[in-house]
Amino acid sequence: MNNPITEQAFLSQYNIHDFDVPLCTVDMTIFTVQDEQLKVLLVKRAQHPAMGQWALPGGFIDLENDTTIDDTAVRKLRQKTGVQTPYLEQVATVGNRLRDPRGWSLTVLYFALISSQGIELANDASSMEVVWMPYTKACDLSLAFDHHQLLEQSYQRLRSKVLYTSLPIHLMPTTFTLPRLQKTYEIILGAPLQKKSFRKRILDANIIEETGDKEPGVTRPAALYRAKAEHGLHVFPRTLEGVNCTP
Amino acid sequence: MNNPITEQAFLSQYNIHDFDVPLCTVDMTIFTVQDEQLKVLLVKRAQHPAMGQWALPGGFIDLENDTTIDDTAVRKLRQKTGVQTPYLEQVATVGNRLRDPRGWSLTVLYFALISSQGIELANDASSMEVVWMPYTKACDLSLAFDHHQLLEQSYQRLRSKVLYTSLPIHLMPTTFTLPRLQKTYEIILGAPLQKKSFRKRILDANIIEETGDKEPGVTRPAALYRAKAEHGLHVFPRTLEGVNCTP
DNA sequence: TGAATAGTGTCTGTGAGACAATATCGT
DNA sequence: ACGATATTGTCTCACAGACACTATTCA
The missing domain is CATH 3.90.79.10 (Nucleoside Triphosphate Pyrophosphohydrolase)
Structure with a gap:
């Protein structure tokens, strides 16, 4: 020793x-x-x-x-x-x-x-x-x-x-609409996403809930959501595709 | 100042x-x-x-x-x-x-x-x-x-x-068989994988190549592969499913 | 020929992409 | 009714899972 x-x-x-x-x-x-x-x-x-x-x-x-x-x-x-x-x-x-x-x-x-x-x-x-x-x-x-x-x-x-998690939810205010969330994804990725599959992805993940209110606006108002308590971070089993180029 | x-x-x-x-x-x-x-x-x-x-x-x-x-x-x-x-x-x-x-x-x-x-x-x-x-x-x-x-x-x-990359290749010797690689995945994950989809996943990723040799053995010999030069790390667009419990 | 392991054929289910169709607001 | 944006319907495609089937070796 x-x-x-x-x-x-x-x-x-x-x-x-x-x-x-x-x-x-x-x-x-x-x-x-x-x-x-x-x-x-x-x-x-x-x-x-x-x-x-x-x-x-x-x-x-x-x-x-x-x-x-x-x-x-x-x-x-x-x-x-x-x-x-x-x-x-x-x-x-x-x-x-x-x-x-x-x-x-x-x-x-x-x-x-x-x-x-x-x-x-x-x-x-x-x-x-x-x-x-x-x-x-x-x-x-x-x-x-x-x-x-x-x-x-x-x-x-x-x-x-952002390609495989719910991270951008943390960039949103306490209540937000799905189109705004999608826009946030798109801004970070630098590429547009499909409305339909985006909504399905987020809603199926069961990480946000409707507040019941609508966002006032000049056109059709969008439903307001909030993150569920303890949402933390959702990991999706598939990455977003077709978005593989750095902008 | x-x-x-x-x-x-x-x-x-x-x-x-x-x-x-x-x-x-x-x-x-x-x-x-x-x-x-x-x-x-x-x-x-x-x-x-x-x-x-x-x-x-x-x-x-x-x-x-x-x-x-x-x-x-x-x-x-x-x-x-x-x-x-x-x-x-x-x-x-x-x-x-x-x-x-x-x-x-x-x-x-x-x-x-x-x-x-x-x-x-x-x-x-x-x-x-x-x-x-x-x-x-x-x-x-x-x-x-x-x-x-x-x-x-x-x-x-x-x-x-391991659920979404080719990481285990780095645990293999320079040449190895697909069944051995699959076994390595399974050891780390603590759960069995499907032969068919595992092989397709790895081969489609285009990160390994056949050496042309076979591994000698008491049963049907398996084809030997080596990692392609500069394989680094392949990221798959989907995670392995059905393997979501920590052993 | 039979045990054992390697490798294939084929069906199902899921979720992303594409894109058209419909709904709901203010004016 | 119209423009604008929200939301939904539906089809396709890729790929993981399931599992049965065929192939190749040695003894």
């Missing part, structure tokens, strides 16, 4: 500052659909490094106050949007030597989906500006660090899950 | 040791199929903490030699198995205050799939023993840290992807 001391003794002399450790952060891709467009929340960084550049919101884990890494993500989201309970999903962790000028750095990437209804974007000391940026426009911008690649990864995850 | 210094000045005075940072590791779930069983590689830890306990192989990022976090995973895998180019996939990152007695800790969890053919398990200083443990048995053991939960997460990811 090469380690004759007790675990307690080992722990008492262990000091993480004796080791070279990577920088460790959480980055968020917060998506919403607004004005018939997929948008992503970007901040203009108020501090070094990459000061003045557009970036995904994110930051360090607060070892004092965050019990889990999901807490960090939730906290970041709340700071910018005030939203408490979004759909939140870990996308991937990207770590390498070059992505941050401060040194070997690792970031845990999340995406969140929220309805844009009644959201007030909020600055804090870390950002000069906070905006909903259309996804396509965000792709054209030069983003801080490797955030361009992170954004791309989040979108790919979002898009592929 | 609250930060009038230049980025260069900022970077020159930045020192990661001024901050509280989490412990940061990589853990591996290395799966193989052997003796008609799904097995996972476990090590008996030779060092504190959790010395003497069974654990998933893993360790710290080597900031000197690992350029990316995938490098760390590949290195860990090679240390234990000698395998160079397995199927490797990031499962999730688990970080919280309690999972490691040394403090706030974060681990990036990977799973790897390898054929058990011609693998020599290798000890190093960090482990007293390295074994292929049947998955069901590993679940019954008490594993170090939260490795029980990590193992469970990896298995769930593996199982769900």
Whole structure:
């Protein structure tokens, strides 16, 4: 045995500052659909490094106050949007030597989906500006660090899950119509879907229910639905077909 | 502007040791199929903490030699198995205050799939023993840290992807028969599949090709196949049905 | 020839795609 | 009644499941 001391003794002399450790952060891709467009929340960084550049919101884990890494993500989201309970999903962790000028750095990437209804974007000391940026426009911008690649990864995850899950429900306000939900699918996929099969798919999944009301409008009013309690995420046994090209 | 210094000045005075940072590791779930069983590689830890306990192989990022976090995973895998180019996939990152007695800790969890053919398990200083443990048995053991939960997460990811991808091909030796591949699917899923539809599914996917040889045997010899170059991962448009219970 | 395993023929059911037809609103 | 949008009817096609049938090997 090469380690004759007790675990307690080992722990008492262990000091993480004796080791070279990577920088460790959480980055968020917060998506919403607004004005018939997929948008992503970007901040203009108020501090070094990459000061003045557009970036995904994110930051360090607060070892004092965050019990889990999901807490960090939730906290970041709340700071910018005030939203408490979004759909939140870990996308991937990207770590390498070059992505941050401060040194070997690792970031845990999340995406969140929220309805844009009644959201007030909020600055804090870390950002000069906070905006909903259309996804396509965000792709054209030069983003801080490797955030361009992170954004791309989040979108790919979002898009592929839209093909076989009920994810877009989390982008809707509490009540919504089936045509609006279909439109949301179409915006993310960048391709039209068939009305009939879309309705059947969603209704058969038994994840939404009619409120009984209709959406007022200039033409035939559509039935309003709400997500059933604890709908979480429905996984369909077949993917949407004919939608296999990235737009 | 609250930060009038230049980025260069900022970077020159930045020192990661001024901050509280989490412990940061990589853990591996290395799966193989052997003796008609799904097995996972476990090590008996030779060092504190959790010395003497069974654990998933893993360790710290080597900031000197690992350029990316995938490098760390590949290195860990090679240390234990000698395998160079397995199927490797990031499962999730688990970080919280309690999972490691040394403090706030974060681990990036990977799973790897390898054929058990011609693998020599290798000890190093960090482990007293390295074994292929049947998955069901590993679940019954008490594993170090939260490795029980990590193992469970990896298995769930593996199982769900087996339902709609060609993943198990990466568990096969370079040449294999369709009945063996089907058996591999069945072992992971814990349920039998229909011969006819399984064969059609795989062959239509156009990801394997006949070698022209037959596997010798006491009964009718089966045709040997190999994965086509650059097969990567095929995603089927439908999941396998009737296999929706976890065994 | 018979046991054992490999491989095929064929029917059913389900759900996505296509697209036409009908329903319901405001004006 | 008309334009616009919602909702439904119905046909086709691809593919997973079921299961019986045929093929090929060794002893």
